[in-house]
Amino acid sequence: MRILLVEDDPTVRSFVLKGLKEAGHNVDQADNGKDGLYLAIGEKYDIIILDRMLPGGIDGLNILETLRGQKNNTPVLLLSALSEVDDRVDGLRAGGDDYVTKPFAFSELLARVEALGRRGHNDSAPETSLTVGDLSLDLLSREVRRGGQKIDLQPREFRLLEFLVRHAGQVVTRTMLLEKVWDYHFDPQTNVIDVHVSRLRQKVDKPFETAIIHTVRNAGYILRPTQD
Amino acid sequence: MTEDRSLPRRRRFRWRPGRPGGKRGRWPIRSAGINFALGYGVLFLISATLFLSFIWWSSTNLLNQHVRAFIETDAQELQKRWTYGGAPALGDAITDRLEQNIDDDALYLLTDRHGRRLAGNLPGWPVAIKRMDHFYELTIRRYTFTTPAEFKAYNLPHGFRLIVGHDIRGRTLLSTVITRTVIWCAVMIALLAVGGALVVRDLFRRMVGSIARTASAVASGDLNHRITLTGSETDLVAETVNTMLDRINRLMEGVRQVSNAIAHDLRTPITRARNQLEEALFSATSPDELRTAVDRAIGDLDHITGIFEALLRIAQIEAGSRRSAFTMVDLNQLLTNMAELYEASAEDAGLRLHLDTRPLPPLHGDERMLQQALANLLDNAIKFSPPDSTLTLKAHPVPSIAPSGHPAPENGPAGVEISVRDQGPGMNDADILRAHERFFRAESARNTPGSGLGLSLVQAVTSLHHGRLTLTQAHPGLKVTLFLPLTQEAEQASRSVSLTEGSS
Structure with missing residues (x-):
């Protein structure tokens, strides 16, 4: 993917830049709001990563508002040291698509970037079914089949699986699952998400020969279709 | 936080000071005590004057009636004498009466048809008396002084005429007495007003002084100073200020706790991370060892x-700013x-x-x-x-309490009670008291992971909703109960309850 990174802190910038490049992305960078805005308007990106606080009079929110004002719908991920809930809401209200608070784990950022990039592609027609490998989800009847065999899932388990399938091949973090599947924005002390994923695995992976839901150490989970 | 809702609504007096150079003159006296006493004095003077005027009016009225009645009866008596013995008998009767009149206030005149004086002590027919059977009030000259007198003239047969009158200088005396009283009253009122002004000013100063002393003590750093309540009207201000000071104190205490906590609880993991990295830097022999050390340091x-976020969040909640994000929350769904x-x-x-819940009303x-x-x-x-073991998440609406102390279900629920009960080791009473303190961890919990901020956050959220957090021993285990009031009144009720609890 072609990504624009606007971040003034050189350490964070080079850290993110290196990580994104290693993950196979093509990254342009800017260290101030003015250059950032210039690039964001002039070039075509799949994703823009914006720091909220930038030197030079133009901050992340200004860039975001200008882009949205020009009907530019490139997915934008906001990066900020402001963790207050209100700040997050402000950022999302201004047209941001996701929000990551500093300090962050790179795996979290990468997972969210890739989730956003994917979303940008299939925003077209609403699907009625999802298929990954031998797993298929009927979104209308809420029916799940794997290799022709029907799997009974609770409504929440269905949503969890649906999220994983929509992001098949991508790492999704625990925080992402808590935010997107449960719509919760707090930091649970215990392993609530792990338990729910492991329950899902009991139903989706255990009765079958190969597992499709995998744990990614220090990051989260990935749903990888079986090769057949 | 903005406890603004709790205060009883008071009318705001707007005092507009005269603009300098403006047309309206400004009242020169600034002291509230003196103004108060002045106003009081003027009011007293006006009421005393009104009161004395009424006494003057009603007593002169009574006196007049009395005099007139006396004149009429006297005249009737004398007319009877005329019917018995004619002019000579009448003249004798008049002379008799004058002789017996010790007060020297009776006035008579009897004239014949030519207007000649036959008897009486009036020197001649007063010019002013023209009509018969009509009362006249005239000023006459007697001996060396003038005096007001009441007269009535009567026609007798054969052109004889009679005047019966009464000296009413008593009324003059009365008016002198009353005037003197008014003057003395004025003097005394003035003295009282001045004295009162001084006393009132002193009272005012003392009331305000207590507040001012406390405020200046607080300003110079002694946050534990409080205004003593005297039972007077200033208690309203005093209580409000005290509540404000309590809140400031709590916030300051919070800041102090946080700085202590940062010094202690944040230094520990930072030191640990630093040591690990340092050790790995000097003594790691393989990339794997180095990786493990870095991994732990990241942890x-x-x-x-996490601790920072929790602290900031608690601080933010306690500042009360989050009330702007209040909406109607469906607790049933949430639970x-x-x-x-x-x-x-x-x-x-x-x-x-x-999960044990009753249907709950929506909560703001x-x-x-x-x-x-x-x-x-x-x-x-x-x-x-x-x-x-079993965990119980329980929630039910709490009925309103009528002023009589009985439940009043007709008023709808006062709030919602949500409790979480476990069957764990529980906490002892001393720990329960300290449980909501930041970074507090019971001895028995030292070995479990955690920061000691969880309950502080719950406490902050509860306070944000004007609720109450209670920890009770459940034998076995611990029961944590959140009471969240639904309405303003319930909020206030809960606050007064928690105040009485706090003072016991």
Whole structure:
């Protein structure tokens, strides 16, 4: 993917830049709001990563508002040291698509970037079914089949699986699952998400020969279709 | 926080000082005490004058009536004498009366048809008396002085005429007495007003002084100073100021706790991370060892970040700014979803999560904060529960309490009570008292992971909703109860309850 990174802190910038490049992305960078805005308007990106606080009079929110004002719908991920809930809401209200608070784990950022990039592609027609490998989800009847065999899932388990399938091949973090599947924005002390994923695995992976839901150490989970 | 709702609404007096150079003159006296006493004096003077005027009016009236009645009866008596013995008898009677009249206030005149004086002590027919059977009030000259007198003239047969009159200088005396009283009153009132002004000013100063002393003590750093309540009207101000000071004190205490905590609880993991990295730098022999050390250091840093976030969040909640995010929250939905989220973790830990809720009314609050608070409680309960025990998440509406102290279900519920109960080791009474302090961890909990901020956050969220957080021993285990009021009145009621609890 072609990504624009606007971040003034050189350490964070080079850290993110290196990580994104290693993950196979093509990254342009800017260290101030003015250059950032210039690039964001002039070039075509799949994703823009914006720091909220930038030197030079133009901050992340200004860039975001200008882009949205020009009907530019490139997915934008906001990066900020402001963790207050209100700040997050402000950022999302201004047209941001996701929000990551500093300090962050790179795996979290990468997972969210890739989730956003994917979303940008299939925003077209609403699907009625999802298929990954031998797993298929009927979104209308809420029916799940794997290799022709029907799997009974609770409504929440269905949503969890649906999220994983929509992001098949991508790492999704625990925080992402808590935010997107449960719509919760707090930091649970215990392993609530792990338990729910492991329950899902009991139903989706255990009765079958190969597992499709995998744990990614220090990051989260990935749903990888079986090769057949 | 803005406890603005709790204050009784008071009318705001707007005092517009005269603009300098403006046309309206400004009242020169600034002292409230003197103004008060002046106003009081003027009011007293006016009422005394009114009162004395009434006495003057009613007593002169009475005197007049009395005099007139006397004149009429006297005249009738004399006319009878005329019928018995004619002019000579009447003249004798008049002379008799004058001789017996010790007060020297009776006035008579008897004239014949030519107007000649036959008897009486009036020198001649007064020019003013023209009509018969009509009362006249005239000023006449007697001996050396003039005096007011009341007269009535009567026609007798054969052209004879009679005047009966009465000297009413008593009335003059009365008026002198009353005038003197008024003057003395004025003098005394003036003295009282001045004295009162001094006393009132002193009172005012003393009332205000107590508040001012406390305020200046606080300004110079002694936050424990409070205004003594005297039972007077200034108590309203005093109480408000005291409440404000309590709040400032709590906030300051919070800041102090946080700085202590930062010094202590943040230094520990930072030191640990630093040591690990340093050790790895000097003594790691393989990339794997180095990696493990870095990994652990990252874990420690994440832990520190978590503490920071929790602290900031608590501070933000306590500042009360989040009330702007209040919406109507469906607690039924919130509890069900929360139970669903945690039911799995409970089961994973070998526990049963029992959800016991009655239908709850919607609550005006911050949904995310309530979720967070509940999550903290459930996290804690799961953490401290022994295997194969039961957690209970219970919620029910609390009926209103009528002023009589009996439940008043017709007023609708006063609030909502949500409780989480575990069957873990529980806490002893001393720990329960300290449980909501920041970074407090019971001795028995030292070995479990955690920062000691969970309950502080729950406490902050509860206060944000004007609620009450209570920890009770459940034998076995601990029961944490949140009471969240639904309405303003309930808020105030709960506050007064918690105040009385605090003072006992």
